[in-house]
Amino acid sequence: MADQAATMVPAGSTSHRLSFLGNLPLGALLLCAVLIAAATAATISNLTVQLPSALWVDALTAPDIDDMRQVLVHYAYLPRLAVSLLCGAALGLAGTVLQQVLRNPLAAPETVGVSAGAYLALALATLLAPSLLAYGREWVALAGALVAIAAVFGLSWHKGLSPLSVVLAGLVVSLYAGSIGAALIVLKHEWLAGLFIWGAGTLGQQDWTTTLWLIPRLGIAALAIGLMVRPLTLLGLDDEGARSLGVPLGVYRFAALGAAVALISFVVAAVGVIGFIGLAAAALARIGGARRFGQRLIMAPLIGAALLWAADQGVQLLTGSQGDLLPTGAITALLGAPLLLWLLPRLKLGSETPALTADRLPRALHPGLLLIGIAILLTAVLFFALFYGPGPAGWNFAFGDQLQSILSWRLPRVLAALSAGAMLALAGLMIQRLTGNPMASPEVLGVSAGAALGMIVALFVFVDASRPTQTIAATVGAFAALSVMLALGRRAAFAPERLLLAGIALTALFDALILILTATGDPRAMLLLNWFTGSTYGVDINAAILTAGLAAFLVVLTPLFLRWLDILPLGPTAAHGLGLNLTTTRLLILLMTAALTAASTLIVGPLTFIGLMAPHLARRLGLARAMPQAVGAVLAGALIMVAADWIGRTAIFPRQIPAGLVATLIGGPILMWLLRRR
């Protein structure tokens, strides 16, 4: 039983088997050497293609402006190399500091949502208020990053900022930032091609300005961190320990976090989001035997720089000088996901104390009345969604002979939204109660990411894939992802922590693929984006009825699970003591969650934010037991999705905003409010 065997281990004591000789982090040094050797080889190979070696010194010191090859090497190739080294080092450093300050071996620029926040702020500024950028891109990026990390803290505070909840909250914040970005893209994609490229982390340079811009900024932040090495080392202890040694915790924690966030913001402002380098560098340094914080502060930036250098040279080797643009940042993210899966068993994360909410939430005196109230509200929204909306002649109620034809368009969509909302809410409730983690959403099962990958394959392999083909491919993808997850989880009796992290890795993999697709400007990416953002568009009545039937069937099965869902939040030990066969129970709940998620993903796409939110809404309203919470969540989920679909169809008529997107945009602030610290 992995649950019981795992004990709380402070983040600093990850395995360092490789450090058998003295205190030198030999593993990390070796890794660095290998990476540098590979990068050097790739660099020489790339350079040779561009310029005969006799001219290299000239190109470096005094390029002949009449020789295009020399100009390119001096002003494009070399600055790109410099930027890759700088950014890699900065991300490695930022990752290490984040891990130290948060005492979390999974903290990284990408996992705590900082990159996504910085990116979104810059994207919004570019589109809506370009004048802001005149004050300096770094400030805009920094503001976004700070908002994002504040949100992550807000979401994970009540779990004591435990490694898993911070990462989950980071996922939620990244998702949220991503869907705001997606909303812009869906509506205004013609104007955003440049944003795509930058967002996917393209290192291409055409002069030394970015390099010169980065050096002082990164330098100051790194210097600030360097001055704090000693107090930061103590931050790795627990609070009491550090405080008793005379470290003013708050001050240093804040300062170090600020410096790390600044490093990330500068990188994002300069070259966009470079996925997973921060996490990989910090984790590899640790695993490679850099045990002391001081060592990690040196090794992680070295590894980060070498990693990004090697990755970027590899990308250039792959594309050649005239090949299609491949964004390095997205490629590293793509490679990073398997790395995360590999890292998981090697990081001692400690087990989570299960607790749905540490807050003492009120309980409704009359859950029945409350549920009836929500049901009435749902009926009202259903009525408006079906009968009221704008047409060529403005807003009107549908009636008479017009009614039938209008209903034939609206009914499938409303039905699809209703079923999807209900199913996702139920799936969210199950996964939250199973994992005992309030930040878990159906997304983290990886099923929706799998469905989306299936969809990508369908669209790119079969050029004019019909809807049934797409559906089949998505189903196959969902099942494949589920099998992978189950295979990964089986060894640990489906322990929730591992499953969640594996799901996060799978989701990250899929995000990276989307980034690459959108960055290459392939028009098919738009088709995917529309589906990804949870649109009920184009659902025909048969599909809607099928989904509704499936939803009804699965909801009817729910009572089978309710007692388990009541017991599981007591923790695996207590549940086992009460005679629950944990492996079987977890497996059945996972399968049920997967079925619910897959069924809704197929009809409204993989945006399942509602699944995260609806159970919280029900809980906040005072529905504590599994049964009323499930009913409340199902009703609330359906209510929100139907309302979101209606708003999406009518708000900017005749254009439409996908329902999942509307639900996410509305739901984000609601969720923050629900989980607010009290």
Added chain:
Amino acid sequence: MLGVRPIAVPNRESWEAWVVEPPLPPEIADIGTLLEPNLEFLQQLRPDIILSIPFLDGIKPLLERIAPVTSISIYAEDGQPYERSVAATRQLAQLVGKVEEGEALIRETEEKFAEIRLRLEPLSERPIYVVSFLDPRNVRVYGRKSLFQEVFDRIGIRNAWTAETNYWGFSTVGIDGLAGSSNARLAYLDPLPTGATGTLTESPVWNAMPFVRSRSMLHLPPVLMFGTLPSATRFAQVLADALTAESANG
């Protein structure tokens, strides 16, 4: 076109920015985005025919409930968007009962090409890159399998971009990727992303580009890169105009 007026198009505002010609009369309705036209609205407009693209095949059964659907595909694995445009024009003309007009349009297009070919003969010795700027560092460059390539072939211009292109006939590359040809001109299309030109002039790579150094850059008004015959004609026309204006200025 063909003497038939559509009652609605998707993405009206993009038309003005990216297509320009022919201008859209104000009474033509906007039915939402290209990939998600508003079906409810569309039905209330009671169209006779719906012209669709393969991207919308997924909702074809739904569109067919409103009106007969003709799906036109200009892009395919083997390219040839021009031939496909000609075929599509014939198909459309047949569909709306304007066979004569359709043939006339094809004929006019070919004549226009022939005329421009003659006009550009003295100016056609240098190859041209046709690009859209995505941001100050990256461009979409159009090559094989693109509509622009086929126009080039017909008006006797060599495309400077000879490398592989994707399904839609373009590649996304950094501007340093355009250094391959030493005597090429650069034709870049409107609309430009904000800030593209401002920072470009400061870039040493940009300034070292052969076409920058020889000042052979052509700034073209918007032309729909994924269009059919009217866009092809428009492209030939604006390119010819820009080339002649350049040679007139010395």
Added chain:
Amino acid sequence: MCEGDSLFLLHQRPTSRRAKVKTVSQIEVSTAFKIDDVSFAVGDRRLLGPVSLELERSRVYGLIGHNGSGKTTLIKLLARQQAVTSGAITFAERPLERWGSRELARALAYLPQTTPAATGLTVRELAALGRYPWHGALGRFGAEDRQHVEEALKLTDMEGFADRLVDELSGGERQRAWLAMLVAQNAGVMLLDEPISALDIAHQVEVLGLVQELSRKRDLCVIIVLHDPNMAARYCDELIALKDGRLLTRGTPAEMMKSDVLKGIFGVEMGVFPHPVTGQPIGYVQ
């Protein structure tokens, strides 16, 4: 499946013939646990064993020993929270691993060292979860279940708190709420892992007294992990001392509360004096 008439009764499903089902204490088996050469290791590190022991019904056993002596490991093995690395545990004359999950939970209740702080449940709801082994995922929560829950609340003196949220209780009250769940489970064997570590002295006495009383009233076999040898001596019928993962010695409190025995267990010089009132031996560190 069955290995004897007495045990056959244990296989009966609790649905229609619930009244006939007996807990281990009601069966004609005097040995609850037979631990045969059991050891447990994580990787190369042996945490326990080999240990051989027999534990009988109707007795309260106190597991004592220094930190890391293997007390918690042993009780987890008995509760089947962990599987033995080698050796065998027999529970009511049947190999432990051959018990069904719910079947085992009907016969054996386990209180872990740490319980989650927040559950969102009331005390009565928590106690009612103890009936899960009897009604399962779908069975009706019937009058008998209700009766057991009320009785458990009464026995643990939690009636007055029945409708309060567990989250809002003090440490001692919360511990008793969990104990109520265990009592409602109505098992013949109770395994308690440091049930009093979070409690003040008054609550320690209260909880242990309750456990002792339950054992007498219901003929239960209780195994408690305890840190304090004096508490263990006062409330247990027999003490089992572990050291470095091995069984050091076992005996009645009187046999165990001797300065040389205590020194052997805890590794510090200890003395013993008689309790001024009861006359029981009290150990102290010299």
